[in-house]
Amino acid sequence: xxxxxxxxxxxxxxxxxxxxxxxxxxxxxxxxxxxxxxxxxxxxxxxxxxxxxxxxxxxxxxxxxxxxxxxxxxxxxxxxxxxxxxxxxxxxxxxxxxxxxxxxxxxxxxxxxxxxxxxxxxxxx
Numbered sequence: 800x801x802x803x804x805x806x807x808x809x810x811x812x813x814x815x816x817x818x819x820x821x822x823x824x825x826x827x828x829x830x831x832x833x834x835x836x837x838x839x840x841x842x843x844x845x846x847x848x849x850x851x852x853x854x855x856x857x858x859x860x861x862x863x864x865x866x867x868x869x870x871x872x873x874x875x876x877x878x879x880x881x882x883x884x885x886x887x888x889x890x891x892x893x894x895x896x897x898x899x900x901x902x903x904x905x906x907x908x909x910x911x912x913x914x915x916x917x918x919x920x921x922x923x924x
Contacts, residue, residue, distance in 0.1 A: 800922065801828045801864065801899050803892070803908030804836040809924070811853055816924040820907065828862045828904065832894045864898045873897040877916055888912040 800821075802810065807829060809817045821827065841850045874897040881887050888896070889912070896916045899906045905920045906913055913921040 800824050800826065801830060801895060801902075801904050801906045802833065802861075803895060803906055803910060803913075804833045804840075805909045806907040806924075807833060807837045807854075807857070808840070809909075810857070811850060814924070817907070820922060820924045826862065827860075828864050828902075829858070830864045830895050830898050831866060832891050834858065834863060836891060864902065866894065866898070870894070870897050870901050873900045876900075880917060881915060884915070886912075886915045888915060 806817060810821070837854065841847055841854060844850055874893065877896055877900065878887075878893055881893075887893075892908075892910060892913065895906060895908075896913060896919055898904075899919050900916070905922050907922045907924070909923060910921075913919065
């Protein structure tokens with residue numbers, strides 16, 4: 800499972816609903832894009848020091864999916880499908896969806912626009 804940025808944030812605050820969803824999952828991943836988004840957000844947090852420490856430990860415990868040339872065709876296909884349907888999604892989420900499709904993974908997110916991506920399942924909590 801790939802944790803979207805809002806799932807990373809919910810995990811950092813020990814959201815009980817999310818913890819129930821994740822308790823039976825062994826292979827948690829984040830994309831480099833979602834990790835960067837979370838890192839950006841925590842820089843302006845009043846709890847920056849605590850969250851930075853938590854985030855560092857969290858990153859050591861999950862697999863980080865990076866962008867490489869293998870994802871390019873998936874990005875192209877998904878972006879084209881969404882454009883033709885007139886239902887684009889934010890660019891960072893397009894990268895997340897592309898990596899999810901490449902690796903055959905589900906995305907844990909509260910963002911409903913992931914439901915527009917064919918061939919990818921969103922897990923909500």
